[in-house]
Amino acid sequence: MKNEKSTATPFWRDTRVIPILLQILFVVIVVIVGTFLFTNAMTGLDRLGIKFGFDFLSNTAFFDIGEKEIEYTPKDSYFRAYLVGIVNTIKVGIAGIILASIVGVLVGISRLSNNWLVRKVSTIYVEIFRNTPLLVQIFIWYLAVILQFPKIEEEMNLGPFFISNRGTALPWFDATSGSLLWIIFSIVGLIAAVVIRSRLINKQIETGKITHPGLWSIAVFIGTLLLALLITRSAPFTLDYPSINGRLYEGGYTLTTGFQAMLLALVVYTSTYIAEIVRGGIQAVSKGQVEASKALGLKNSTTMSKVIFPQAIRIIIPPVTSQYLNLIKNSSLAMAVGFPELVYVSQTVLNQTGRAIENITLVILVYLTLSVITSIIMNIFNKKFQLVER
Amino acid sequence: MKKSILVLLSVFLLASIALVGCSSSEESTESSVLDQIKDRGVLNAGINGELPGFSYLDDGDYVGFDVDFAKAVAAAILGDANAVEYSPLTASERFTALQTGAIDLLSRNTTWTTSRDVDLGLNFGGVTFYDGQGMMVRADSDVNTLTDMNGMIIAVETGTTTELNLADQMAKLGVSYQPQTFDNQEAAIAALEAGSVDAFTTDKSGLVSRLSTMADSDQYKILDDTMSKEPLGPVVAGGDDKMADLTRWVLNALIQAEELGITSENVDSFLSSDDPVIQRLLGTDGNLGEQLEVSSDFAYQAIKQVGNYGEIFERHLGEGTVFNLDRGLNDLYTNGGLLYSPPFR
Numbered sequence: 001m002k003n004e005k006s007t008a009t010p011f012w013r014d015t016r017v018i019p020i021l022l023q024i025l026f027v028v029i030v031v032i033v034g035t036f037l038f039t040n041a042m043t044g045l046d047r048l049g050i051k052f053g054f055d056f057l058s059n060t061a062f063f064d065i066g067e068k069e070i071e072y073t074p075k076d077s078y079f080r081a082y083l084v085g086i087v088n089t090i091k092v093g094i095a096g097i098i099l100a101s102i103v104g105v106l107v108g109i110s111r112l113s114n115n116w117l118v119r120k121v122s123t124i125y126v127e128i129f130r131n132t133p134l135l136v137q138i139f140i141w142y143l144a145v146i147l148q149f150p151k152i153e154e155e156m157n158l159g160p161f162f163i164s165n166r167g168t169a170l171p172w173f174d175a176t177s178g179s180l181l182w183i184i185f186s187i188v189g190l191i192a193a194v195v196i197r198s199r200l201i202n203k204q205i206e207t208g209k210i211t212h213p214g215l216w217s218i219a220v221f222i223g224t225l226l227l228a229l230l231i232t233r234s235a236p237f238t239l240d241y242p243s244i245n246g247r248l249y250e251g252g253y254t255l256t257t258g259f260q261a262m263l264l265a266l267v268v269y270t271s272t273y274i275a276e277i278v279r280g281g282i283q284a285v286s287k288g289q290v291e292a293s294k295a296l297g298l299k300n301s302t303t304m305s306k307v308i309f310p311q312a313i314r315i316i317i318p319p320v321t322s323q324y325l326n327l328i329k330n331s332s333l334a335m336a337v338g339f340p341e342l343v344y345v346s347q348t349v350l351n352q353t354g355r356a357i358e359n360i361t362l363v364i365l366v367y368l369t370l371s372v373i374t375s376i377i378m379n380i381f382n383k384k385f386q387l388v389e390r
Numbered sequence: 391m392k393k394s395i396l397v398l399l400s401v402f403l404l405a406s407i408a409l410v411g412c413s414s415s416e417e418s419t420e421s422s423v424l425d426q427i428k429d430r431g432v433l434n435a436g437i438n439g440e441l442p443g444f445s446y447l448d449d450g451d452y453v454g455f456d457v458d459f460a461k462a463v464a465a466a467i468l469g470d471a472n473a474v475e476y477s478p479l480t481a482s483e484r485f486t487a488l489q490t491g492a493i494d495l496l497s498r499n500t501t502w503t504t505s506r507d508v509d510l511g512l513n514f515g516g517v518t519f520y521d522g523q524g525m526m527v528r529a530d531s532d533v534n535t536l537t538d539m540n541g542m543i544i545a546v547e548t549g550t551t552t553e554l555n556l557a558d559q560m561a562k563l564g565v566s567y568q569p570q571t572f573d574n575q576e577a578a579i580a581a582l583e584a585g586s587v588d589a590f591t592t593d594k595s596g597l598v599s600r601l602s603t604m605a606d607s608d609q610y611k612i613l614d615d616t617m618s619k620e621p622l623g624p625v626v627a628g629g630d631d632k633m634a635d636l637t638r639w640v641l642n643a644l645i646q647a648e649e650l651g652i653t654s655e656n657v658d659s660f661l662s663s664d665d666p667v668i669q670r671l672l673g674t675d676g677n678l679g680e681q682l683e684v685s686s687d688f689a690y691q692a693i694k695q696v697g698n699y700g701e702i703f704e705r706h707l708g709e710g711t712v713f714n715l716d717r718g719l720n721d722l723y724t725n726g727g728l729l730y731s732p733p734f735r
Binding site: 044045047048049050062063064065066074139142143146147148151152165166245246247248256257258335336337338340344347348350351352353354356 | 481548550571572580588
């Protein structure tokens, strides 16, 4: 500080100081509010004689969970019960994201179709399912659709598939001794096929000779699979067909009623949002691109898949990421139809232990982690597609 | 320049510490739940709200066994049985509502267990209804006992002791089953009616009550097996003995009144009784009300305005009602039941 400057501007009007002061003020307010809320909660717990801590997670759960992808019995710990719930959330999340994306893209493109019927049907689909609450839709799927399937005694039998209001049973893969080798070989084959295809395409562009990249890559892939068959001398997997034993399905893989209702509701609901994003993305690609493709004599489908969609996807990815995050978070409504995902498990644990703050903290952390992971994956995709831009 | 920023920063931090200090010191001088109820003039009671016989809406008012107990407590504290604000709560909401002070009294078919009493920071005020867990199946199914239930899907409510008992009992009997858990009974019943699940389990009183509201009630039967002890009782927040004591002694007063033959109709004639036991109960002698920090006639008010235990039971669950429940364990010890009030002295 120099003496002649001290009279110039007081610090509260100095633009170099004001931003710093405001930031300090903000931090202080956050700290005060945070500390107040924390001490308030702690005093409240203290008054009731409840100790804060996560030790309870190692206690025995004593409750059973209907649908589990990992081993779990009532003798396991609360922590294990949480894992079952998290796996179920991830299961419905991944299946929902994949199906919602497919349906969403199809509906989004249909919205711009030249065919009057296709356009109108997709518009009605979007307007109905986007404008009604998700919870209501879940109940409708569950009560009016899934529960109205035939009873298990008079089940519908479509080939190896069984459909009843106990769930839908599908044939499922059973690993054999050679399964691991098969997986390794198919991954190697896939990589080799992709590498060969891009090399051949480059060669074709450079030399102008027709090199048949598609044919060659398929040949390489099939070749590796044949090699795998020669080495393992067994099928990659055996199919486990479901059957009905009494009133339960046996074998195969059963999609439970709660899971079906939840998945249907999530896919239909989220796909409408994705469809609108896709439509917006396509419409944002300048009209000149279509006209240029037409001038080059490209087919409509080629124009869409090679010219329009690659440009639209850049606009589509960021908002679709938000929809994926929404889908994962919306899966918490599954409690209503008895699908045991994360929130369901945490509610049950909360009821047994009364640890409200700890359980809610856990749920927040898990959802946060899932969301961050999804965002990271989507950002990688985004980067990849953004690079195309010049 | 830098110095002044540092000074300001430290002032802010000091102020924030001081503020936080203030807020936590204010916490300790909080009044008891009982005083809060008196100041407010209303008792906040948590109930089920969807369980006929215990608490449900009838012509816009909540009525039932659990509702009447809340009314008795309100009459004892405030002298007015209708000074109650009801909050219908789901099984998974109920304890948090009590812990946070949103309600003063939980009168909602809640089973008294060790961990709830100790670990949840709650206080149980005795047992208002001795219940046991039962199982409801379709009448045309060939299930007659729990051991016939191998390979069946059983619907159960989230966050209840029934969920735990089911796992315990079936493990004991070696019956393999698949649980399907619902957050509300409506969805569970819909699944049972559609045949998506084979059975529904909850407290027997709950099953009887639920059966009374089902359209085709003759298509279902309740198995004779009782899977557990379910002592249902009123609950208050832990760490506040006054409210717990009062709740417990209101319940005892209702039981004592039945034992002494005091009803809402004849209670006035007992006011002039020479029996010191009756005098102490009705507050014409002694200072029991003062000890509980309510008016001396708290038991009189509860009995006069709501009725004794037997009256409440008969009004909502007994012979004259659709449930037609037998008193069974919920009878006075003199009649072979479990109701026994400690002495008022």
